[in-house]
Structures are given as C-alpha cells and as structure tokens.
Amino acid sequence: METEPVHTRRHRRRRIRTIALAAAGALTILMATPAIASAATATHRPKERVTLELESPEARTKVWGSTDLVFSGENLASVTVSSQGREVARVAASADGRSATVTIDTTGFRDGARAFVARGWGASGRPPAAVEAFTLKIANKGADSAPDGASLVFAEEFSGNELDRDRWCTRYQYWEPTSQPSQEELAAADPACYRITPLTQVEMDKTTSVLNQYKSEAEKAAAAGESDIASWYETRIGEISANTGVADNGDDTYDFSNAYDPAYGFHDTLGGWDIRPAPGAPEWELPQEEQVYRDVNSEGDPTHVVSGGHLSMLATHTRQEAPVLQYESAMIRSQQEFLPTWDAPLYLTARVRAPEVLGTFPAFWLINGFGDGTTPVGWPPEIDIYEGPYNNDGSFPTGGQFDSQFHVGLVDYLCEDACGPITWFDYGDVLGETPDDTVGFDTQWHDWHAADPITAQWIEVGAAWYPDRVCFYVEGERFACASYRWGLPGTGADGPLANPAALMLNHAFGGRWGGHNGEETDKLPASFDIDHLRVYELPATTADQLTPIP
Template sequence: MGRSRGRPLRALLAAAGAAALVLGAAQPASAAPRVTLAVAAPTSGSTVHDTTELRFTGTNLATVRVYRLAHLVATATVTADGTAATSQVDTTAFRDGPVVLSALAWGRGSLLPRASATLLVRVGNATADQHPAGYKLVYGDEFAGRALDRDKWCTRYMYDGGTESAAEQAKIDPSCLGRDPVTGTTLGTLDTLGGNGTAPGQEAQVYRDVNAGGKRMHTVQDGYLSLHATATRLDQPYLKYESAMIRSKREFLPTVSHPLYLTTRVRLPDVLGSWPAFWLAGGYGDGHVRPPWPPEIDILEAPYNKGGNGADVLWTAVQTYYDHDEFPDGPPQGPVRTTYAHPSFDGNAFHADSSIRVRWIEVAAEWTPTSVCWYLDGLKFACKDYKWVANAGPQDTTPATLLLNLAVGGPWAGADGVDTTKFPMTYDIDHVRVYRK
C-alpha cells in the first residue's frame, strides 16, 4: 500500500484522475438524473494522519467509494437526500508522503459510476500525536484490523461481581481473570459500576460483548474501534442500557527514571446522558493483593448534561479515599496540589473554545511517580501532585491497567436524562499508545 516513488505528483494525480474519469464516462447515456460529486474536506494538499474523515457534496448520490491505486479503502455514508457523503480512511495503511485518493459515485440504480473526484493529501503519521521529545513507544493499538484484539484487551472490569449469569461469566477469556488471594473469589467479571440492578448506581448500563439484540458491542473498521451503546434494557428499573468497555491486559507503572506518556485519539458521542472515559486503575499486579482502589487517574471523563457539563468540557481527576482518623496527615496519595493550570482549567475540568464532541481529539497524560499532567491536542492544561499508592501502602500497590468505556446515565451524566432518540451511539477510539522516557 506504499506510495509510488520516483513519479512526479502531477503524474500521479493525472493517472488517478484519468482512471476515475474513464470509469465515470463508461456509464451509457440514459434518462437517469445527473450525478455530481465534489470533495468538501479536507482541502487538497493538506496533511492528514490516523483515521481521516473525507466529506463530499453532490447531487443524486447513492453510493460513494474511495480508492487508492485501484484498491478500495472506504465506502462513504450517503445522506438520505443524496447531497452529501462522509467516509473514514485509515491513513496508517499508507506510507508517509503524498497520496492520491479517487472517489467514484453511483446514482440510484446505476451499475457503473457516474461521477468522480480526486484528492491529494499528505500523510504524516510519524509525528501524528503530541508525545514529548525523548519518549519511545512501548505499547499501542492502532485498531487496524477487523476485530478487537483480544490478546491486548479485556471487556470487563478487573473486580468481581457482575449481573451476568454464571454461564455467561464462564465465557470470559481466562487470561482476563484474576483471583482474590484472601477469599479466592474470581476477579475480572464486573460488568457495571451501576450496582446489581436493585438500586441506582453511578452508571445505568451493563457492559456486554453482544447485546440483547445480537449486536456486537465492539466493532473495528477503517482503522478505529467503536464502543457501542444501545437502549436495549428499558424494561429494567435501573440498568437500562447495554454498552462496551475495554481494559488492557498489560499493566503500567512509571519510575523516576522512566516516566510515561499515555495518549489516545477519540471521537466522543454528542448525546445527552453519555459518559465516555479514558482512565487508569489498579490492575492485578503479581496477584498477591486484589486490585486496590485508590489509586485512580482520570485522563478523560466527558459526562454530558445541562448542568455545566456541556459539549466543550473535559473532566480530569486523581482519586483519594481515606479515613481522617487513620490518616490524620492526609491520604497516602497526597497531598494533591495543582502545580499548573491553563486559564481554561477550573481546577477539575478544562473548558475548550468549542465542542470537543463528534470530532477527533487527542487526550493524554504525562505520568511520573509523583505527578500527572494532562493534555488536549498537545496543549498542556493542568498538572497535579499525586502518588500512585494504595491506602495500605506501597507493598500493596499494583501497576495500572488502562480503561476506556462508554457509560450511560446515572446521577452525574444522566442528571438531565438520557437522549435515547440518538441511540445507538458510539465512542470511537482511533489509537491507544503508551510512551516511556
């Protein structure tokens, strides 16, 4: 899939354009409505990376397909009125440099394409994310296949419990399970933080691999993962939705000599009551303790309601929980002090200049043994002191596992209800990467 070398760009454009036009001209004359197609975005010559959205305008569009060197790379979604189309192209399949893409459009009932458009972009994936100088990639998933990589990810929390039957829990990948060293309880089965369904909890969904209607809740296409959420349990009193999450099998812990930079590129749903997140919690470690809580670092939380949690808000946090009598000098994880704050950071959340939803954004955290700094699209907006240590002390502290999940409802995200008219919804994840200095 690499670009041709040694050929002038004009020659590449001419060859691709000519091929597209020949196909378009092959349609016999008929009384069918005229079909037109034009590229609306990105602009020709612009630099793109990762999963890139192409937007088209036109008339009487029924099908639009995108090709590179005669290879189909994407099929666009066309609006009902046939005047616009969008497609997602995974540019990680191409080498960095100039790439020519050709789009062909069909009208309703036409066997051959009836319009074409050509676009030149420059792929720049080598420096696509904003990791600082001196860091090297040690872990990642580009979601470039056709299914979730189960060698890298689990789809339940690392704790015990859950609403699924014993038969359903028996289907969970054994490598995703742990064991409580004291009670012997099997860990890795918890499918919600919303309780057991008999009382309200933090969330109002259960996590599933396949929902009640048979739909897969993790899908991979065009170089990104989609976590789906569906309103398929509305007959239940509290846990009314089904959704998806992922948890990394690999665990991470920074050292003084080797801090970490953790980053993901995501597209958040624009749905009232949704709560997508990217966060860290204690993993299994060597198995001598159950995963402790705290510590916890929230890199991205995006609850969406009408009470100050709008489309422009990105929440962050570091978690502590302690008994004042047991820890009179403060929690083991603290003291938590803000050491840097962008003017748009209010101490807990960053307020962007515009909506951060339904577009690709890059969120990240630079993590050391004593601090965390948060980033949005390369902009550092907050830093806090924080120690990754369990309440019981360093001896019972485990490395962190990475979690990305799409929660729904609950008292925070669902304070103003859940807009089920926009269901099913998705939380899209273009990549997850961990860098070490």
C-alpha cells in the same frame, strides 16, 4: 458617400464621451484608454518579481491537526493557500517580503493525499502571483503528539475487523456477587482476564446483602402490582445463588459451605446493584451510571465494532426490562499493566471521539490492575485522563458536562495522604483570566474548556505520569499538573500499596452525571470511538529536574 474607417469611428466616440465628461467637471484622465493607463503606470513603478517556495514541511509529508506551512520568497506581501478550489488560509508576509508562515487546520480534511496551491502576492495584490503547488498526506487519524525523546512501548491501532482479545478484557477487574460468572462461563473465559481468590467475609457479606435486598425489592414490586419487576428480581436471586454457590437458610442468612471462590475480573457496571432509589432520593444516592457492559447486547448485536481503523463502543437501550440499569454498552481493559519509575516515566495518549448524545459518559482512565497476584485489587488509586459526561446543563454541582469540555482528575478518597495530598500546579492556559475568556483549564472543577464543541470530533488526550505527579495534555499541549503517588515498593514512589495500572476505556450511559439533564434514547445506539491508544516511556528524570510541587 465615402465610408469612414471603423477605428476612426471608435476614436471619435471616445473623444465625444471624454469631452462630455470634461464639460460636466469629470476628470478626463479616468477615461483614458486602458492600455495607455497601464503603460503610464508601468513607467512610474518598478516591475516587481514575486517568487514563492515551500520550505517546510516537505511535499508529501504526513501532517495532522494544526500544521504550519513555511514559505520563502521575494517581494512577498501576502500568501494564500487553497485546496480543491477553496481558500483555506491567508497570511501577511514578513516585513522584508522574504518569508511567510501559514497555519492550516487539517482536521476538516479527509485523511490521505491532498493537493494544495499556494500563491504569493506582491504589494499591488494584482496578478501575476507566484504559484507553488504541492501535496501533503493528511493523517489526523493515527497521529499523536508524544513529547520529544519518548519511546513507544505499547500501541493499539485497532486495525483489522475485530477487537484483539489477546490484549483486551471487557469487564472491570473488581468483583460483585451480581457479576460472579457461572462455572460454564468461567471455564470459557480467558484466564488472563480474571483471578480466582479465596472466599473471605467481605464477599460473603456482599452476597448476603444483595440477596436480601433483592428479596425486599421483589416483595415491594409484587405488593405494588409490578409483577414484571418482581419476576426480574426473583430470577436474579436464582442466578446469583447458583453462580456463587450459596444456599438460602430461609431466615435472611445463607449457607456458604459449598460457595465458589470469587472470580475477580467479571464486574460489569459501576451503577450499583439494580436497586431502585427511594422516591425523592437526593441526587448523590442515584446510580452513577445506568448501563451494564456486554460483548453482545440482548438483541444479539456486538458492542465492540472494529472498522475503518478505529474501535466503536456502542451504547444501546436494550435492557429495558431491568429496574434501573437499562442500557448495554462496551468497555475495554488492557491485560498489560503499567507503572512509571524515575528511570522510565510514562506518557499515555489516546485519540477519541465522543458522541453528541445527552446521557453519554465516555472515559479514558487508569485503575489498579492484578499485578503479580500478591496484592489484592483495590480502589483507589485512580487517574482520569479524560471523562466526557455530556448533559449540557450548567446546574450540575461539578464540571465537565457541556459539549466543549472534558474532565480530568485524581482520586484520593480512602487513600488520603497515602496517595495525596493532591496539589494542582504548573497550569497552561487558565480559564477565566479575563471576563470574556472561555478557553482553558478550570482550576476549580478540573475541566478543560475548548473554544468549540469537541463532541463528534476527534481529539487527542494524554497524560505524563511520574512517580510523584501527573500532567494532563490535550492535542499535545500540557494544561495542568497535580501531585499524586501510586506505587509498589522499589518504584521510587511512597504511595499506597498498589498494583501496576490497567488502561481503561469505557462508554457509560445515564446516571446522575451524564444523565443529569435527561437521556436521548432516541439517538441510540451511540458510539464512543477510539482511533488509537499508545504508551511511551519518557527519558529518565528526577523530581528535582521537574517543576517543584508547591
């Protein structure tokens, strides 16, 4: 028997299958040969030529945060952008098919050169697509969003492998008898970080008070059988007496005839004097924080670590023998001090990363500096550019405690109308404008709320500081302003007599705010990281050129 050609057998099978489907009521056109169907389609649709070109940014440009990629082309219906085999963004093109803007979030990418592939798709959505390959330099670490026209006057990039002690001090500029250094410590300290002032009744009263309170606490601890606590207080009484140079008269009074002049600039906590609160004390009487600041903790580990281009300030649970302040942590205070004028307003910005650990309380803020030494260091004024207490508990009576928010503020306590009244205005995105609105500025508690958690994430925070106001920023976007005065004669501000401000960054731990919902000591050490801190001068302006203060 003669063998039938193979191609004939194929065609017969296709005809048989088509007839069977037709008998069943199917549309035989669906079973047409693919090549024939494609040819038929092509005869009824004009062939579209899709092109795609990246207009901005230029290839190998440094980018950070949310970055817009602007494309031009022809016959575009949509554009996708991929990196390392994963699609990172997709957007519809303009109605005329000639442009598309794709926004990519670069914060999840490692810094450095990164390759991308963009594809422009026509109306059919079928290949072939126009392809544009390009490389960008991701630089989330080191970038900022300073306003146009700003001129850099101070920059700390935390390069190298140690903190620059010629620029930074590591204690508050205040004084307490508990932080007066020994004469040996004073001799070894950097003179730029402290000031010696004449002994006044203020310092004598504080010293008398703390020594008598420590005596009382030692007696109560001994009576309760707490010998370790009693010994701790007795040891501290001896240290404070030696460092201040006072002698005990034995009747709750002290001899200051040989006392040393106070050394301002060594204060190591805002948590109080390590006096245990009374049982059942109201929350406002609890310590504000529960750490002391150290360069090296009790176990010999540094609390300031510079590595990988950023500073890590480490909080550790390494002072557990103390009655109250059981943590050790880090802070920095700039030796250079700053004050805005109308000729040179200031923009201050830092890129920070807070730890996701209950009890932490990182902050970036401004307080009174030493100035030229003629004006005493006092408080207030104070500007809080970023406060990130994390207790994850909505029951605390003020805001700023969840992992998706941070607090900003201005302090007029004690300076009253001299630095205020504080009036908030010029809001950006306001929280709660609709029932389901969870992003924006809380105008009651003065907290910025993000859409997602910002702990364990790099964020850029900043403030534009003018003689009569402060405006607050996150990721370069202004979200609120408030009236505030802080000045010296001749600055154009009629605020309280104050020195120029020192820049402060600190990692507090525990206390009535950060520790309101407990402290995750099992996660310590915890690190508050600072990528950079920069100060810019803004172009000269006047109050009349800015938004009027209500």
